[in-house]
Amino acid sequence: MKNKNISVGILAGGKSSRMGRNKALIEINNVRIIDSLIDEFSSFAEVIVSAGEKGVYEDTGALVVYDENKDMGPMEGIRRVLASSKSEYVFICAADMPFMKKEIVQYIAGYISSDHDCYVIRSADRIEPLCAIYKRSLIPVIEELMAKGRLRLREILDSVNTKYIMLDNTCFDKKCVRNINTKEELAELLKPYVFCVSGFSNSGKTGLIVKLINEFIIDGYSVSVLKHDGCDCYTDVPCSDTDLYTKAGAVCSAVFTDTRYSLHVKNSKGVEEMLELIKSQDPPPDVVIIEGMKASAYPKIVMQRKGAGRGDLSHIPPDDNTICTVTDQISPENMSHPVFGYDDVKGIYLCLKEYFDMMTGPDET
Numbered sequence: 001m002k003n004k005n006i007s008v009g010i011l012a013g014g015k016s017s018r019m020g021r022n023k024a025l026i027e028i029n030n031v032r033i034i035d036s037l038i039d040e041f042s043s044f045a046e047v048i049v050s051a052g053e054k055g056v057y058e059d060t061g062a063l064v065v066y067d068e069n070k071d072m073g074p075m076e077g078i079r080r081v082l083a084s085s086k087s088e089y090v091f092i093c094a095a096d097m098p099f100m101k102k103e104i105v106q107y108i109a110g111y112i113s114s115d116h117d118c119y120v121i122r123s124a125d126r127i128e129p130l131c132a133i134y135k136r137s138l139i140p141v142i143e144e145l146m147a148k149g150r151l152r153l154r155e156i157l158d159s160v161n162t163k164y165i166m167l168d169n170t171c172f173d174k175k176c177v178r179n180i181n182t183k184e185e186l187a188e189l190l191k192p193y194v195f196c197v198s199g200f201s202n203s204g205k206t207g208l209i210v211k212l213i214n215e216f217i218i219d220g221y222s223v224s225v226l227k228h229d230g231c232d233c234y235t236d237v238p239c240s241d242t243d244l245y246t247k248a249g250a251v252c253s254a255v256f257t258d259t260r261y262s263l264h265v266k267n268s269k270g271v272e273e274m275l276e277l278i279k280s281q282d283p284p285p286d287v288v289i290i291e292g293m294k295a296s297a298y299p300k301i302v303m304q305r306k307g308a309g310r311g312d313l314s315h316i317p318p319d320d321n322t323i324c325t326v327t328d329q330i331s332p333e334n335m336s337h338p339v340f341g342y343d344d345v346k347g348i349y350l351c352l353k354e355y356f357d358m359m360t361g362p363d364e365t
Contacts, residue, residue: 052067
């Protein structure tokens, strides 16, 4: 069944009481979860957002529907989505499931037949009614359950012909059905924390990174560093074995011992690919510091040292992703972010922790 025959409903009417703020509007990599999900499902017939009240999701570009029956929980959200859909089948998920992918919807849709009304993912230990395809004809069943006060989503599944699809037998990780309910779960989700230390040559980037690594380690965080060389002047050590292999035409060579390895690959990788390599380590780091990348969209510390490149403060472009500026010059009064001197490593580190909401240590989250 092609994507155009299925609609997607995102339930975003929850109160987020345990999180303390609207989970759907939380930003991950500078994108709100709700916007990320809408984009992920854009190839389907339509994306419908179920909301508890007006004025929250109208800027998403999706069709937004509102609860007509208050305090009925997600069952009312499902009813409103089904009633508003132009498709016979609708995939339902929650707005706090940032790892949800269109491929799992396509996989579930492969089970659709005339034998069942609902198709639900389940694992060995739980059923996932918010990772399921519902038939539009279930509306009367749902309305009857609501009239009787039977509001658990399991009531729908038990009342109709339901096909359970074992997640353990698929290629999908349990992460795809994971939702976030608490600040602690969000903190784990956001790891690793990624930021840049950017500036012109000789602005002190490396020295600051070394000092910040020490601060993170003292607090119990593991750190990786990714250096971007804008001049493409990286080379193997002349006459080393890896240098000789590269000159001979090898596209990849590696040196390894019992405790470490170094991989040399002769092709281009973007920052996202490099970050994925770092994140694939077991265990992955808590923090990734990128040296360079002045023009990137990642949060950044801007280094401004007199005499280093164009080190005058007037050359700092407006950037909403600037965490702070580190400078040995007099800062202008209209600076919209914190400014620190080169010796104030503690202040810079505290600013980083506040920016990423890392005020508790890694073992405490």
